[in-house]
Amino acid sequence: MDMIIKNGTIVNASGTIKADVGIKDGKVVCISDSISDSECENIIDASGKLVLPGAIDAHTHLAMPFGGTVSSDDYFAGTRAAACGGTTTVFDFALQDFGEKMTDTVKRRDALCAPVAAVDYSFHVAVKDVENGLIDGIGECVEIGVPSFKVFMVYDFGVTDGVFFQVLQKAKEVGALIEVHAENNELVNMLTKKYLSEGKTSAWYHYMSRPEFVEGEADERAIQWAKASGAPLYIVHLANKQGVEAVTKAKDEGYEIYAETCPQYLEFTSEVYKREDGRNFVCSPPMKGKESQDAIWEAIRRGDIDTIATDHCPFQSTEKDWGKDDFTKIPNGCAGIENMYPYMLSAANEGRISFEKAVALCSANPAKIFGCKTKGAIAVGKDADIVIYDPTIDFTITNEKMHSDCDHTIWEGVKVHGYPVQTYCRGKLVYDNGEFVGEKGYGKFVKCSLK
Numbered sequence: 001m002d003m004i005i006k007n008g009t010i011v012n013a014s015g016t017i018k019a020d021v022g023i024k025d026g027k028v029v030c031i032s033d034s035i036s037d038s039e040c041e042n043i044i045d046a047s048g049k050l051v052l053p054g055a056i057d058a059h060t061h062l063a064m065p066f067g068g069t070v071s072s073d074d075y076f077a078g079t080r081a082a083a084c085g086g087t088t089t090v091f092d093f094a095l096q097d098f099g100e101k102m103t104d105t106v107k108r109r110d111a112l113c114a115p116v117a118a119v120d121y122s123f124h125v126a127v128k129d130v131e132n133g134l135i136d137g138i139g140e141c142v143e144i145g146v147p148s149f150k151v152f153m154v155y156d157f158g159v160t161d162g163v164f165f166q167v168l169q170k171a172k173e174v175g176a177l178i179e180v181h182a183e184n185n186e187l188v189n190m191l192t193k194k195y196l197s198e199g200k201t202s203a204w205y206h207y208m209s210r211p212e213f214v215e216g217e218a219d220e221r222a223i224q225w226a227k228a229s230g231a232p233l234y235i236v237h238l239a240n241k242q243g244v245e246a247v248t249k250a251k252d253e254g255y256e257i258y259a260e261t262c263p264q265y266l267e268f269t270s271e272v273y274k275r276e277d278g279r280n281f282v283c284s285p286p287m288k289g290k291e292s293q294d295a296i297w298e299a300i301r302r303g304d305i306d307t308i309a310t311d312h313c314p315f316q317s318t319e320k321d322w323g324k325d326d327f328t329k330i331p332n333g334c335a336g337i338e339n340m341y342p343y344m345l346s347a348a349n350e351g352r353i354s355f356e357k358a359v360a361l362c363s364a365n366p367a368k369i370f371g372c373k374t375k376g377a378i379a380v381g382k383d384a385d386i387v388i389y390d391p392t393i394d395f396t397i398t399n400e401k402m403h404s405d406c407d408h409t410i411w412e413g414v415k416v417h418g419y420p421v422q423t424y425c426r427g428k429l430v431y432d433n434g435e436f437v438g439e440k441g442y443g444k445f446v447k448c449s450l451k
């Protein structure tokens with residue numbers, strides 16, 4: 001064995017046990033009450049600590065062109081920050097260009113990511129163009145280990161309901177999973193125009209132009225197309241009560257509908273847009289009111305929210321400032337990649353959810369839903385993606401302690417109880433007590449399969 005983690009408490013989504021973990025060649029090879037020290041010299045004492053599977057952030061936008069700039073974390077900075085927050089796999093969105101074959105989209109982004117990724121990674125293809133046979137890219141990507149695709153119902157590259165439906169049908173045919181960013185584009189455009197014409201330009205009107213019903217209606221419509229096509233559907237960054245209710249209903253009816261939410265919707269409400277620094281919180285969909293936030297927490301406890309992911313897409317303060325006097329000029333997105341697991345584990349530490357639930361939401365469920373078979377649990381045969389977590393540490397998030405390239409964070413000042421002390425990615429130490437100790441380019445592409 002290369003390493004033994006001793007005396008810790010292993011928490012998987014399926015349960016908690018006190019046991020030692022033996023690791024060899026980057027894999028978990030043994031879990032037992034007590035592994036003898038004679039097995040190897042490299043012994044990590046995890047007494048009093050939790051031993052958790054690394055988190056999987058299924059929603060990141062690293063080096064993402066948006067709003068006239070590019071998100072401030074490239075594939076190195078983003079995966080470095082991920083490692084330091086206990087996340088050992090990220091799924092980044094590879095945004096198809098018009099006219100581009102989807103397999104080329106994956107290759108183009110992989111060429112950027114592979115040389116620098118500090119933790120493991122995979123992609124979802126964000127589909128823009130299905131004309132002229134490009135729809136066949138869905139099946140081709142499934143073959144190369146990228147079986148998940150996202151469509152946007154908003155932005156200038158959003159798809160029509162017709163294209164969305166076509167993509168769902170194709171996914172059903174080839175065994176792919178479609179994800180959707182659900183907001184009603186026409187209402188967003190109309191409300192935005194209206195507020196701008198009335199001189200209402202502060203960050204608050206970002207929220208007012210994308211209120212609860214704008215997202216809720218689109219969630220219902222998206223679920224409707226999934227039902228009609230018979231394809232499974234994954235709703236990304238669900239942030240409103242109406243959408244939660246629609247998901248619950250569809251699940252109860254037996255449809256394969258998955259829902260993801262993000263930590264920012266669990267911590268903040270739309271009130272943040274009234275703050276002086278409100279523009280820093282601008283992301284889409286925006287944070288909603290307290291009623292929606294409560295509904296999301298309840299859905300988490302009920303099991304109707306399947307995953308937590310970050311939608312990590314930070315922009316520098318100077319870029320956020322472009323929208324000081326016009327909310328439409330604020331690049332959409334916030335940092336979160338380093339905060340997700342500590343935040344959800346802290347919620348567990350405080351008793352809002354169980355630790356098993358936090359692990360399910362942040363690791364086991366995304367592994368299962370996206371067909372990432374070597375990850376999502378501490379179990380013999382799985383990758384040794386392991387977080388050693390000290391539940392007694394009190395940690396106040398501040399940008400100085402973060403490992404992103406962004407110059408600020410919406411999480412500034414938020415207190416969490418408990419914090420990762422070490423992160424291992426395939427048996428390699430990548431984070432150690434506040435420091436990134438990983439390696440540029442260590443991260444590997446994870447082939448996924450839904451079969």
Ligand SMILES: [Zn+2]
Pocket residue numbers: 059061311
């Ligand atoms: Zn996103």
